[in-house]
Amino acid sequence: MKHDHLLLSLEIAQFLYTEAELLDERRHDEWLALLAEDIRYWMPMRRNVKYGDTTREFTRETEDINWFDEGKDTLTRRVRQIQTGIHWAEEPQSRITHMVSNVQLLQVTHDDGIPREVIAKSRFLIYRNRVETETDLLVGKREDTLRRSGDSWLIARRKIILDQNVLLTKNLTFFF
Amino acid sequence: MSGYRAGMVDLASGLISREIFVNEEIYAAEQERVFARSWLFIGHESQIPNPGDFFSSRMGEESVILCRDRAGSVHVFLNSCRHRGMKVCRYDDGNTTVFTCPYHGWSYGTDGRLAGVPFFREAYHSELDRAKYGLVEVAQLCCYKGTVWANWDAAAPPFLEYLGEFRRFLDLILDGWDGREGQAELIGGVQKWLIPCNWKWPAENFSGDTYHNISHRSVDLVGAGPSGRSRRDYSELNVARRLHVALPDRGHQTITYMLPKDHQPQPAYQNSPEVAEYFRHCEAERRKRPGINSRMIGAPGEIFPNIALLPRQPRTLAVWHPVSAHQTEVWRFFFVDRDAPQAVKNFLRDYYIRYSGPAGMTEQDDMENWNYAHAASRGTIARRYPYTYEMGMGHAVENYEWDGLQMPGRVVDLTKAMASEEPMRNLYRRWAQFMEAESWDALMPWRQTARARAAE
Amino acid sequence: MSDPVNIRTLPVGTRVVLNSGAEVEIVSNPGDGVWLFGRYLPAADDDAEEMIFAQDVVAVRS
Secondary structure (H helix, E strand, O other): OHHHHHHHHHHHHHHHHHHHHHHHOOOHHHHHOOEEEEEEEEEOOEOOOOOOOOOOOEOOOOOOOOOEEEOHHHHHHHHHHHHOOOOHHHOOOOEEEEEEEEEEEEEEEEEOOEEEEEEEEEEEEEEEEEOOOEEEEEEEEEEEEEEEEOOEEEEEEEEEEEOOOOEOOOOOOOOO | OOOHHHHOEEOOOOEEOOHHHHOHHHHHHHHHHHHOOOOEEEEEHHHOOOOOEEEEEEEOOEEEEEEEOOOOOEEEEEOOOOOOOOOOOOOOEEEOOEEEOOOOOOEEEOOOOEEEOOOOOOOOOOOOOHHHHOOOEOOEEEEEOOEEEEEOOOOOOOHHHHHHHHHHHHHHHHOOOOOOOOOEEEOOOOEEEEEOOOOHHHHHHHOOOOOOHHHHHHHHHHOOOOOOOOOOOOOOHHHOEEEEEEEOOOOEEEEEEEOOOOOOOOOOOOOOHHHHHHHHHHHHHHHHOOOHHHHEEEEEEEEOOOEEEEOOOOOEEEEEEEEEOOEEEEEEEEEEEOOOOHHHHHHHHHHHHHHOOOOOOOHHHHHHHHHHHHHHOOOOOHHHOOEEOOOOOOOOEOOEEEOOEEEOOEEEEHHHHOOOOHHHHHHHHHHHHHHHOOOHHHHOHHHHHHHHHHHO | OOOOOOOOOOOOOOEEEEOOOOEEEEEEOOOOOOEEEEEEEOOOOOOOOEEEEHHHEEEEOO
């Protein structure tokens, strides 16, 4: 049982590395193909709150203003915007590296003994360099719901927890 | 007018020096001359509904606390202990009975009164005059249709006088979509982010840059708007008179759209039949109301110095907080009608986030331009070449009227002209006045006019 | 010298002992870990609330 769990963790990690590769290589259409049609992609904003006030640290999905809180239609439009070649905030395109680590499986749902859905947590360090010397370093966590699709997986839900209050990058033209 | 510092803002020729964006002495002077005596946007009463509620805000570079005291009164305080300066509030918002300084324990009530001083009897021998050391409070405060504004200068005119005829444009963002007064509430969550440019780049852009559509062509191409096309709905805008309105005495200016009399609502928000019908109904109701706003459609505008309004698509207010000559912290607030159906609020929230802010497909390209225009302005050679703000000089008119509706101030009809830089000239005229004026006496020419008329 | 007491979450009604030996009943707790509002015991009907500084609290009685 433990052996299977370790193998699945490795498989999920490899999937996340493949996804990072697509983004870093600017293969955005192939990246979109990894997203389920009903994906929810959410990055809350964070507040400084009093010790113990756990309910108000994050803005709420589908209720408050967030950094991202959208589905595949908007994500696709973002990709198409970059692909126009005249999205000046991404023209010339940024150089970007996604480092993904600390991949842990929080929950595995089986069907007929086969893992069908996984909730995976990971950490990211995104290094973005732009034009001449503009550099951003963004660090945080992701909580993903992944759904088996053939031999691979689709991202059905991504919650991105960025460790910032005031956003320290001028824009979010890239994907987490 | 010779313009601030002999020619830096030369409105006779329409040339403005790059120095105003990059010069650090000018930036430092702005903190006194502009931000210490202008009306600044603090927040909205929907953020502090109950006694003890607070929201940490900003005025210029400084942290302030917006709060409601036990009796229900609204206050704005400098977020700094009177003893040794530590912030007495380091939370974004919440509810409290006291603001306590972690350094030496001084504690203030939500009315700003100094309540707790450790060892007052022993160390201070009961001699400290506590009444002198309450939290520093703004000189003037105004709550207008839920928005809270504050001014450090007691000599400044009251807020509505400061706004003057621009009030109708602020009303466009605060009144209901159906024309009922003051229906706006904030959606929870204030976007805050840092951009690498002087605050005046976004301020002049939102004053009414009608020339920069090419920046946003990529959004128009992918159709991020609420009807799946372009970035907003244009059916109504295309039949309206598109205007620049600039109030020279006040330094506020805006793009605006004036509808023909008896014009009927046009299709909008086509991505959702429910939302489309809601707005069709609101627009029909609005037209039944008396008053000019039934014929106005909101567009980007700027309240001097650093508050940007966008009443429609999206409905948002931004404050460009100065951090340094080369950096600005933007705070973005988003509005809906408080009694709009949840489906409408949800639809709009989705649209707002993908339009504005750092993840906003439209705002991203604006910021890129401001970023690199600012950087380019810093060079030794570059600074020798002033910027041309000459577009449409001399072509604004006063007493503009069309189809029975009048506009105040100096107006440029853009329906044919396409673009003008009248709003920018207006903004910098006022900025130069603030930089030169020793006091508010020199900044209120309308009072002298009124006195002269009264004397006649 | 007694161990310090964290007053931040002490409920209303708790009795604390001050370094003067006096006993105080908490009337309200602002939750800042620095101050309490309390009444000295034994209390008279018209006793005003006093502000009690954290450093003066040496023990929690109940």
